[in-house]
Amino acid sequence: MKVTVLGSGTSSGVPVPTCRCEVCQSQDPKDRRLRASILVSQGDTRILIDCGPDFRYQALRAGIDKISAVFLTHIHFDHSAGLDDLRIYSYETPLPFYAEPRVARVLLEKYDYVFTKPYPGAPHIQLNTLLPAGESVLNPLELPETDYGFTIDRPLSATTGIAPAVDIPEPAEVRSHVVLPLYKVTVGSGADALEVLPIRLLHGQLPILGFRIGPLAYLTDCTYIPDSEWPKLEGVHTLILDALRWEPHRTHFSVSQALEVVARLKPQQTFFTHMSHNIGFHAEAEKRLPEGVHLAYDTLSFDI
Amino acid sequence: MKVTVLGSGTSSGVPVPTCRCEVCQSQDPKDRRLRASILVSQGDTRILIDCGPDFRYQALRAGIDKISAVFLTHIHFDHSAGLDDLRIYSYETPLPFYAEPRVARVLLEKYDYVFTKPYPGAPHIQLNTLLPAGESVLNPLELPETDYGFTIDRPLSATTGIAPAVDIPEPAEVRSHVVLPLYKVTVGSGADALEVLPIRLLHGQLPILGFRIGPLAYLTDCTYIPDSEWPKLEGVHTLILDALRWEPHRTHFSVSQALEVVARLKPQQTFFTHMSHNIGFHAEAEKRLPEGVHLAYDTLSFDI
Numbered sequence: 001m002k003v004t005v006l007g008s009g010t011s012s013g014v015p016v017p018t019c020r021c022e023v024c025q026s027q028d029p030k031d032r033r034l035r036a037s038i039l040v041s042q043g044d045t046r047i048l049i050d051c052g053p054d055f056r057y058q059a060l061r062a063g064i065d066k067i068s069a070v071f072l073t074h075i076h077f078d079h080s081a082g083l084d085d086l087r088i089y090s091y092e093t094p095l096p097f098y099a100e101p102r103v104a105r106v107l108l109e110k111y112d113y114v115f116t117k118p119y120p121g122a123p124h125i126q127l128n129t130l131l132p133a134g135e136s137v138l139n140p141l142e143l144p145e146t147d148y149g150f151t152i153d154r155p156l157s158a159t160t161g162i163a164p165a166v167d168i169p170e171p172a173e174v175r176s177h178v179v180l181p182l183y184k185v186t187v188g189s190g191a192d193a194l195e196v197l198p199i200r201l202l203h204g205q206l207p208i209l210g211f212r213i214g215p216l217a218y219l220t221d222c223t224y225i226p227d228s229e230w231p232k233l234e235g236v237h238t239l240i241l242d243a244l245r246w247e248p249h250r251t252h253f254s255v256s257q258a259l260e261v262v263a264r265l266k267p268q269q270t271f272f273t274h275m276s277h278n279i280g281f282h283a284e285a286e287k288r289l290p291e292g293v294h295l296a297y298d299t300l301s302f303d304i
Numbered sequence: 305m306k307v308t309v310l311g312s313g314t315s316s317g318v319p320v321p322t323c324r325c326e327v328c329q330s331q332d333p334k335d336r337r338l339r340a341s342i343l344v345s346q347g348d349t350r351i352l353i354d355c356g357p358d359f360r361y362q363a364l365r366a367g368i369d370k371i372s373a374v375f376l377t378h379i380h381f382d383h384s385a386g387l388d389d390l391r392i393y394s395y396e397t398p399l400p401f402y403a404e405p406r407v408a409r410v411l412l413e414k415y416d417y418v419f420t421k422p423y424p425g426a427p428h429i430q431l432n433t434l435l436p437a438g439e440s441v442l443n444p445l446e447l448p449e450t451d452y453g454f455t456i457d458r459p460l461s462a463t464t465g466i467a468p469a470v471d472i473p474e475p476a477e478v479r480s481h482v483v484l485p486l487y488k489v490t491v492g493s494g495a496d497a498l499e500v501l502p503i504r505l506l507h508g509q510l511p512i513l514g515f516r517i518g519p520l521a522y523l524t525d526c527t528y529i530p531d532s533e534w535p536k537l538e539g540v541h542t543l544i545l546d547a548l549r550w551e552p553h554r555t556h557f558s559v560s561q562a563l564e565v566v567a568r569l570k571p572q573q574t575f576f577t578h579m580s581h582n583i584g585f586h587a588e589a590e591k592r593l594p595e596g597v598h599l600a601y602d603t604l605s606f607d608i
Contacts, residue, residue, distance in 0.1 A: 084357070
């Protein structure tokens, strides 16, 4: 399995336009951070996690030749605003896209020209919903059942494990389709299959998703990992984890908070992501971290 | 007055991700086109026209230090998707933003976290609406008066010329504010003032705006210029004009159609924009154009 960091920066990216701080003026490529996103590959399978405003540039830089599925951690601009640029990857077959119900609801609304009033040339996206095992759709997410085209046709609160994907009709029909929450998704097949397990995280007050994919856990935009989720992270080999800056923040782990997570999970290696210019120079910040813990940087790529 | 071309490419940009054509493989920087946008500067005044998904990168590349006002030609992704990245330019004072009513309506809806349910750190945008002189809001735009927080409080059909701008309340109150259409906008003051006149264009079947700013006309995404608009373009010195490719297209001028506009307006100089990879190599396409007509390219900058 190959992991490529497409972006390792916070919502504004680094450098911040107009900023004259020394980090934003740095000529070290590792101090230039696009919005947070990764690509996970196995053989012919390509999983994109998040699709922010830099997606086109990231796709060109990494030479992304195809995408098998996209997983969204949450709806915030820096994680979702590149959705339209997925169109190149969806001309031949609809692109499977996974988000939790509250996020899918917003996508259906905000990208009406993709889903409900399809515009020529818009991406062709097969929207599926995800929930961590054990959660129900109606509580705590409080989704209205009818407002946004969702019809939930089976009891969910007791459901765990794998629920089957449902083909989503053509965009014009999407408002009446049935969207079933999935608790675990297999992308690809045979030796190229990757199993993706959603992990519930809190990003400040906002429930969002992280993802476990085999030996990897990708936990961006995070201030709290609920008790229920720690067992899903057991034995993780490589952890990519939110660490915005050294100082505390309302909606992101600081470095010291992130190091507490590392101490509990004890992964073989950890890479911090979603960093702001306040993290300082990459080369200097690296020296302040314990063994096995690094700052991610854009274009970082490794096999695990 | 200084004009900088921030982007000269069509909706996918050039190169197109995954495309193996020779133009998309070109190493000539002039064959690398981000999404169409320009910056117009006079002294301390900076006008940004369109704010697509490449805006942050374009702002860094051009070293944009401030923005006085943003004008949107239309809502399509490649012209509006960078709105969130304006936040850096709106922390100190609200950023004046101009779009026609139908576009403002969609912005209020799709960027609820900016306008109606403000999220901490979201851009602070003062949204104003624009109509070409002589047009009314209710016909042909058929705006519902109540659905999206617009209240039109004066008869508009007979109104031409300058209507006063109305201060827009804090975002939380925006749903009850009054938005008056403006027919001409002056940005900046004294010697730095720039007057912006909206021009009605058709982009396929979609009514959109072009802009006349003194000696400059910027007409992107265009297949038709209504009779009423030609007088507003008289005497234009520099024309930046849609010319997607050599072959006809449903929603964009081809090169030959664009040359018909040039022949009628007779500007001193013309730069084509919004080009796809089908335009060919920049250097070769240039040779096929008549005197005074050029392809724009990203980073092109000139004084007029």
